[in-house]
Amino acid sequence: MQQDHSHKDTRPLTVGLALRQLTMIKECGLHYKNAPVIIGINLCNQAEFIAQALHSALSQSLVDNSTAQIVILDDQSTDNWQAHCSTLLDHPSVTILGAFCGSPARARNQLLDYASTTTAHWVARLDG
Numbered sequence: 001m002q003q004d005h006s007h008k009d010t011r012p013l014t015v016g017l018a019l020r021q022l023t024m025i026k027e028c029g030l031h032y033k034n035a036p037v038i039i040g041i042n043l044c045n046q047a048e049f050i051a052q053a054l055h056s057a058l059s060q061s062l063v064d065n066s067t068a069q070i071v072i073l074d075d076q077s078t079d080n081w082q083a084h085c086s087t088l089l090d091h092p093s094v095t096i097l098g099a100f101c102g103s104p105a106r107a108r109n110q111l112l113d114y115a116s117t118t119t120a121h122w123v124a125r126l127d128g
Helices: 049-060 103-116
Strands: 022-026 038-045 068-076 094-100 122-125
Touching: 022 103, 038 103, 049 068, 049 103, 068 103, 094 103, 103 122
Parallel strands: 038 068, 038 122, 068 094
Antiparallel strands: 022 094
């Protein structure tokens, strides 16, 4: 006699990889809101690298022709990273999100979850 070891999971399925608390700190300009590409930068206490990463993202031709939105996800930074790139953050393509992820992997997943709520079809990660 064979036993049935299958298990039916009755929990409802949820969409999302991270589902962490996410707050909108700065939203991009209307011209970039429906961009098909998101350039995602997640950071936690990386003030010395963010200006270079943001400058690199802003110099992409996709940003120049409004095809890409830049999304920065700040995972509880305490190093005042905004002071290192304040003028770059004023660019209309930049969106800034705040989250409580706790690890780089969870922050990347949160970024992908955010992207799934937009009209973007592609996510390009830019790691510091």
